[in-house]
Amino acid sequence: MTNPLLADWTTPFQMPPFGDITDDHFEEAVDAALVAARENIGAIADSDDAPTFANTIEALERADEVLSRVLGVFYNLAGADSNDRREALSRSFSPKLSAYSSEVSQNTALFERIETLWQARDTLELTDEQARLLYLARRSFVRSGAQLDGIAKDRLAQVTERLASLGVQYGQNLLADEREWVMDLSESDLEGLPDFLVQAARAAGEEKGRKGPVITLSRSLIVPFLQFSPRRDLREIAHNAWTARGANGGDTDNRDIAAEILALREERAGLLGYDSFAEFKLETEMAGTPAAVRDLLMKVWEPARTSAVEDQQRLSAMMHNDGVNGELEPWDWRYYSQKRRAEEHDLDEAALKPYLQLDRMIEAAFDCATRLFGLEFTPADVPVYHADVRAWEVTRDGKHMAIFLGDYFARGSKRSGAWCSAMRSQQKLAGDIRPVVVNVCNFAKPPKGKPALLSYDDARTLFHEFGHALHQMLSDVTYESISGTSVARDFVELPSQLYEHWLEVPEVLAKYATHAETGEPMPQDMLERLLAANTYDMGFQTVEYVGSALVDLEFHAGEAPEDPMAFQQEVLDGIEMPHAIGMRHATPHFAHVFSGDGYSSGYYSYMWSEVMDADAFAAFQEAGGPFDADTASRLEKHILSAGGSQEAKDAYIAFRGQMPGVDALLKGRGLDDAA
Template sequence: MTQQNPLLSEWNTPFSIPPFDEIENQHFAAAFDHAFQVERANIDEIGNNKDAPSFSNTIGALDQDGIMDRVLGVFHNLAGSVSNPELEALQRDLSPRYAAFHSETMMNEKLFARIDTLYQARETAGLNAEQLRVLELYHRMFVRAGANLAGDDRKRLSTIMQRLAELGTEFTQNLLADERDWFMELSETDLDGCPSFLKSAANQAAQERDKDSYVITLSRSLIVPFLQFSPRRDLRETAFNAWVKRGENGGDTDNIDIVTETLQLREERANLLGYDTFADFKLETEMAKTPANVRDLLMAVWEPAKAAANADAAKLTRLMHDDGINEDLAPWDWRYYAEKLRKAEHDLDESELKPYFQLDQMIEASFDCANKLFGLTFKPLDVPLYHPDARAWEVLKDGRHMAVFIGDYFARSSKRSGAWCSRFRGQSVQNGVDIRPITVNVCNFAKAPKGEPALLTFDDARTLFHEFGHALHSMLSDVTYGFISGTSVARDFVELPSQLYEHWLSVPEVLEQFARHADTGEAMPRELLDRLLAAENFDQGFATVEYTASALVDLAFHTEPAPSDPMAKQADVLAALDMPAAITMRHATPHFAHVFSGDGYSSAYYSYMWSEVMDADAFAAFMETGDAFDKNTAQKLHDHIYSVGGSKPADVLYTEFRGSLPKVDALLKGRGLDKIA
């Protein structure tokens, strides 16, 4: 079987990249059967070892990459990027099965007894700093997964984890189905007043659906510019309502019952483990530590953001009334009139800007910044990948192989929405060999018609830099144990490397070099660049309100008794905040994938803002030197943030880089909200 199944055989490919051209859907079921068998045997061997527990024969043995890591790495990435009914069916079967296996491992009494013995003697075991950290984290993981529970509580927690895995998979697949199935077919006349790049993208989307006209889909890179530029208020309303109703349309893809059960099970899980609420459980291991600290941060930002948004709403309403629409400003009006206001206040027009942000140029810009900061170079690879749109590079530093980087940038119906960084293989040292990562960035940019360059908005380019910041965190990793490599850090620290990297997109010398017109090749004129940078905080009230409202709803869901009606609870939270009527949550509950596709960001959506407090302060370290690429500061950033994974607590890592932890003032100043009354 191992010889016939490419997932199980040796990968004689460049850098052991998965042999995507050989892997077929039917290979996964047999590969997982084999992987479960092998992994269970490995766990039993470690737990039943007659030798006294040592770091090497227990933690070191657990930390070795196995066949399960390999198969899961391929499967999860394909399920998110090139989904199909076969993969979705397998995902529904696999998620509870893997959750049961994980619980079985975490509650293996013999295995935990060995880990606990090592943990109790950790101070006298002669471990180095990294080994001590890894031991402590493994012990904490087992305890938080129920290793100390007994009897019915142990069985119940395992059942809960399996059901939560099922629910997360169902939530994700329902959301993908709603995003895949909805589109609005338009005529050329319906797009009167819209810029040519939007028409081209809508025509390309139509061709992908075998339509001869124009199509608006729920891909952010298509629907947002439509909401910005379409003068047809009726069509904007139709599109906006479809966008915000994802996961809330009744029928088989409705997510509300899934959310209700998920919240109830999370609360029960936390109670079984001795916590009052799920947020208390979840935040204990994060930088924030407590729900109160999270709420303090969010509320410190909420009032100035709401004041800014309300002031902007008054301006937008006047513009709408000038158009003869004497109604209240609605959510489907905001982006349209904000674009008009930006034109009036900053003389910026997206049609004028967008030709300067070619996808290929922005990729090169992100690579060039990585070269200036960290000495990385990127060599294109001609290897089979999982989709024709994906591309790959070998990443080198001083001639040393550091990683393989895969970029998958265009939206398609088989890909879940959003943008993310993942990996097919993480970094670790195994048997003295430095295993280098295979990292992937996945985005959902609008694809240009054949023969035309793909153009991004400035926000799209920022997303590209953000995800590449995550990729750098993975690719620069230089630790021994995979458990703490790359992005394996506290959730409210993991966004620091990505959000920090966004700042380099706005460095004038970067834009002068790479923001070149798609038709003429000329650099962006300095006066246009100045106008662009001057407007960076334009509409920041809106952006901050829609994000912070989502984070506060997430926090409320997990700090209070699980609601029987999540939508009523969402409404109550927003009413108590006096949410501006013309702004909606960035992620309404039925499509809040960060929180309900799994528990990664559950009660932790605030993490982006927590990290932003640090990223504003961290970039200031470069500005204080007068050089955005200052070599000494970049070396400190590499040594204390990007290369060290979770080898130390996050607050220690940041303090080693910067000298102290920042206050929220840095975030308010960075968003231009520090002077808002």
């Protein structure tokens, strides 16, 4: 029988035919796609025809089309709905794909063709986009070892393959720890918890097959438990389990894996002629150097730490008033911070949540996109990979723009966090190909028949990931490798973090923040208190983030530490990390950095982008309002539709006129007074 992954897809919008695909199809499809890709690469490299942009660069763009299509399906499933077979396939595919990538990037004949075009680039009459693609292709080959010889080239391939395998193992270990840990709650343990959390704990217990309510390591469960449970002993158990992910000993322990990854990254950078992995990694980012990253982070660290220490003193006093002696511990912070927030802002998460229904927040995100960019969203009857997944067709002026999939609820088969991916990316080289974009979140699934309720942070996450989705949907370039979110890592978070600002627009909340039971809009005084509290606890949030970003940077800025955990503590001691605040992501569960190379030496990227997103939203405010049509048009033209067709700095300046400073970021976080 024909493998559905290799056949033509006749489904609506050529969606993957998920109903026909089984896990048994993937290995055959990947192997066949690799054979086809190798044949295509060989045909390009061994051609007797003189190299041209079309027969070399454009041909290279299309060489692994089938492989990209198959992997687009597989890796979406592996992240959002994993199982033992898919995890085994991930481990199997990793060295195969790494070997293929090394073969391509270290193919001497292929690189010689690219180099010939590069040296003659001024005579080729290339468009700006083509010139950019040629530059990026050559740079990628050079940074992958194309100019190395003999032993060094072979060793780089070995290092790259090992790193790929370790990244997969790290991620699977983390998922296993997150999936296995459960804390059963008795009825008395539920005392003091708000109804939404009790319902979510009961639903989680049903999903886990337990007799009663449970707390799992899903962020949408454990964070509100730490906020609301008056049981300090249970908070400590839950917090310690959350921070021990990847460090529990046994087969799923990630500490030795992290050490090996850091050592191999250092070796990789050395083989390519760099002083450190951070120097290598940051060369292609907006920041450019480790010194520039460190400078930004420390400018934010000092006022954030000052604010956090002041907050820690207030929370400690509250705890002591409760008769609890000793230091404020990390499992105490969220509990007393929630109490303080309720007192100072008269804002109770339990009272707020009914106004933040998932369905209404989705509508709000869509409506903002309609007003800004003219996009329309219609439910689509297309194949999906899980019963929880929802699908919409995205159109503009009647033209098909994208298929958007929303996979919002936590489950044991899904890795933690939230992300945006594209099963298919926009391009024009192979026809007018429109994207299939997926937003994946981990919100608590409600009991059957009940509406899903979000925290304000959850709603912000939804808008954040939808900002990434817009970057994919509005992409309008010829070449897939520079479409959508294929931009510098410290630029890719700009569209997502910028879109969060529309959640804060009072008229958006006034329309879409409606009560789950009564349908009444959020009372005006609650809305005002919510927005007034927008920077509440920002010292804590900034410190836990910057602490993680600095550890990531220092891991890669010098000699790889033999003991990453000891080195992590040295960095935190050096910046005087407050005792009651931990890293947002400690080494054994720092998936951004160790599950792959994506954010390695680059976790700072969120803050680098935030410098721009605060300034970019100010452009709308200066123009007369958050839905100013001319500003939205410039944003789409220069950033959202342009992908990686130019340098990120040039794209931002084209939109805004100049690069911003850090002041807007500090003001947006409410830290300007602490600076």
